[in-house]
Amino acid sequence: MTASAEQPLLAIDAVGKRFGGVIALDDVSFSVGAHSVVGLIGPNGSGKTTLLNVINGVFAADHGEVRLSGIRIDRKRSCELAATGLTRTFQAARVFRTLAVRQNLFIPLLHQSALDRTAASARANELLELVGLTKHAESIASEISGGQQRLLEFARALVSRPRLVLMDEPFAGVHPQIKTLLVRCIRDSVAREGTSFIIVSHEVPDLVAMSDFMVCLVEGRTAATGSPATVIQNERVIEGYLGRA
Amino acid sequence: MLSLFFLPSSDNGSTRLRRLLVWLALSIALIVYGVVGRQLFLLSTLSTVFLYVVLTQAWNILGGYGGYLNFGMVTFFGVGAYTSAVLFQYFELSPFLTAPVAGLASAVLGVLIGIPTLRIRGAYFALVTMIITFAVQTLVLDMPVTQGALGVYLQPVRLSPLGVEQLFYFLFLGCAVAVTALVYAIEHSNFGWALIAIREDEDAAEIVGVRTVEVKWIANAVAAFIAGVVGGLYAQRIMYIEPSGTFAFDISLNVVLMAVVGGAGTWQGPLIGAPLVLLVADMLRVTVTSEVNRAIFSVIVILIALFIPGGVMGVWTRWRRRHKPKTVEAPS
Numbered sequence: 001m002t003a004s005a006e007q008p009l010l011a012i013d014a015v016g017k018r019f020g021g022v023i024a025l026d027d028v029s030f031s032v033g034a035h036s037v038v039g040l041i042g043p044n045g046s047g048k049t050t051l052l053n054v055i056n057g058v059f060a061a062d063h064g065e066v067r068l069s070g071i072r073i074d075r076k077r078s079c080e081l082a083a084t085g086l087t088r089t090f091q092a093a094r095v096f097r098t099l100a101v102r103q104n105l106f107i108p109l110l111h112q113s114a115l116d117r118t119a120a121s122a123r124a125n126e127l128l129e130l131v132g133l134t135k136h137a138e139s140i141a142s143e144i145s146g147g148q149q150r151l152l153e154f155a156r157a158l159v160s161r162p163r164l165v166l167m168d169e170p171f172a173g174v175h176p177q178i179k180t181l182l183v184r185c186i187r188d189s190v191a192r193e194g195t196s197f198i199i200v201s202h203e204v205p206d207l208v209a210m211s212d213f214m215v216c217l218v219e220g221r222t223a224a225t226g227s228p229a230t231v232i233q234n235e236r237v238i239e240g241y242l243g244r245a
Numbered sequence: 246m247l248s249l250f251f252l253p254s255s256d257n258g259s260t261r262l263r264r265l266l267v268w269l270a271l272s273i274a275l276i277v278y279g280v281v282g283r284q285l286f287l288l289s290t291l292s293t294v295f296l297y298v299v300l301t302q303a304w305n306i307l308g309g310y311g312g313y314l315n316f317g318m319v320t321f322f323g324v325g326a327y328t329s330a331v332l333f334q335y336f337e338l339s340p341f342l343t344a345p346v347a348g349l350a351s352a353v354l355g356v357l358i359g360i361p362t363l364r365i366r367g368a369y370f371a372l373v374t375m376i377i378t379f380a381v382q383t384l385v386l387d388m389p390v391t392q393g394a395l396g397v398y399l400q401p402v403r404l405s406p407l408g409v410e411q412l413f414y415f416l417f418l419g420c421a422v423a424v425t426a427l428v429y430a431i432e433h434s435n436f437g438w439a440l441i442a443i444r445e446d447e448d449a450a451e452i453v454g455v456r457t458v459e460v461k462w463i464a465n466a467v468a469a470f471i472a473g474v475v476g477g478l479y480a481q482r483i484m485y486i487e488p489s490g491t492f493a494f495d496i497s498l499n500v501v502l503m504a505v506v507g508g509a510g511t512w513q514g515p516l517i518g519a520p521l522v523l524l525v526a527d528m529l530r531v532t533v534t535s536e537v538n539r540a541i542f543s544v545i546v547i548l549i550a551l552f553i554p555g556g557v558m559g560v561w562t563r564w565r566r567r568h569k570p571k572t573v574e575a576p577s
Binding site: 083097111157 | 438448450456
């Protein structure tokens with residue numbers, strides 16, 4: 001179950017997580033290759049966000065391993081993972097609300113001691129331009145629209161040049177234009193900077209179009225993995241998530 | 246994490262210089278008054294203002310920038326006061342010399358308290374800090390080394406009454422200037438920005454790489470050190486300390502009030518809030534009974550929270566933003 005035949009960027013091996021009597025993840029395994037987009041689908045409550053939280057160090061897995069470039073990361077803190085190039089966005093955009101839009105982009109650079117002020121500004125400007133927020137650079141983050149906050153959060157995730165970005169429902173409730181822009185930015189980031197993405201979304205057609213590899217979780221288990229075309233035609237995926245037309 | 250002046254500031258150089266000159270002029274005026282002033286009451290009142298500026302600035306580091314509402318600042322202040330007093334009592338060491346030791350004792354306590362409490366957020370953290378104050382106060386009341394309710398006496402400073410007032414006036418003024426400079430530096434450092442990120446969204450801050458636990462511990466330890474140093478000097482100033490007065494909850498409450506009124510999370514806030522709150526407190530004290538004046542204080546805080554969030558500095562910042570021409574970058 002690999003997204004790439006080469007050394008995987010991220011390897012999830014038999015990960016399990018339980019909350020009391022509820023099994024949120026049950027022996028989930030798959031890999032993410034470098035420079036790739038992995039679509040993670042599944043019905044509500046299937047464990048998608050829990051899996052992102054385990055990968056990201058928010059929750060510790062009860063069993064199994066998560067490796068980033070071969071190094072175990074499943075006992076590391078989120079801030080340590082950010083330093084190794086793993087970051088994320090949330091279901092509802094969580095920006096630093098009282099800071100200016102540009103200032104939001106400086107926070108992930110705080111731990112990069114080698115980066116100087118000029119380089120930080122240049123990188124922030126580059127990202128603001130990418131997501132179309134240049135003219136809002138000095139606005140307070142809470143004063144821009146929800147869709148723009150989503151773009152800002154995305155830019156904040158990319159500013160430190162991560163190797164892997166986890167995105168939780170990035171297209172939920174956003175204007176179609178912003179969705180198109182986000183998709184373009186994700187493709188641009190994969191192509192230009194070699195960033196990989198795991199994207200959780202219910203917008204299956206969009207995810208099929210942009211993913212190199214797909215994983216479907218149903219009731220905490222891996223229902224199917226593979227190319228987008230094979231996953232959406234998989235009987236267990238149709239049965240457990242997509243339904244029959 | 247602790248490098249200074251990494252992040253670009255929104256103020257240009259001339260604005261910063263103008264602001265610095267205003268505060269410099271005020272500091273010089275206060276120094277001149279300290280030399281020529283002869284009114285003991287005024288010198289003493291201003292010393293108290295400076296003392297509160299120091300405590301409020303210390304609180305501001307974690308409370309204002311980090312968003313952790315500490316209602317137990319007096320714990321660190323009291324431990325500092327008792328450390329100096331006990332060192333004098335048993336070793337005859339002057340609090341002027343042992344104030345840094347008092348600061349260290351408070352900082353160690355800050356770290357020890359911080360390990361379990363800084364995992365708690367919001368109202369629970371505020372409650373726990375209050376409870377810790379009462380616990381430490383009870384401990385001091387019961388320990389033979391601190392002489393319980395009897396308290397500890399210190400030796401008077403061998404100076405004229407005016408000399409004593411001037412000495413503490415300059416000591417607390419010096420501390421206030423030094424701590425304000427430190428808070429200014431923190432505000433413009435990576436460390437300060439990490440604290441602000443924690444205040445805005447701690448989970449998001451952690452996920453983008455801020456080492457939130459360490460940042461909070463350091464902030465708490467620095468604040469505790471400052472409160473401990475000033476507590477040690479305070480013990481020498483009043484020459485007698487006992488648990489109920491030294492660990493009075495009013496001190497913690499005043500510190501929070503001053504920060505909220507002046508503007509928490511800004512280096513100017515405590516400089517505005519401390520004199521303002523003490524002035525209002527004194528006015529209320531002479532016009533209203535003590536039980537009622539705290540209630541009036543509470544009403545003032547509620548009104549500020551409701552109608553002027555960010556305190557005086559919040560009003561000023563919003564006014565400046567409204568009247569500042571917007572810098573719009575050319576579209577690409």
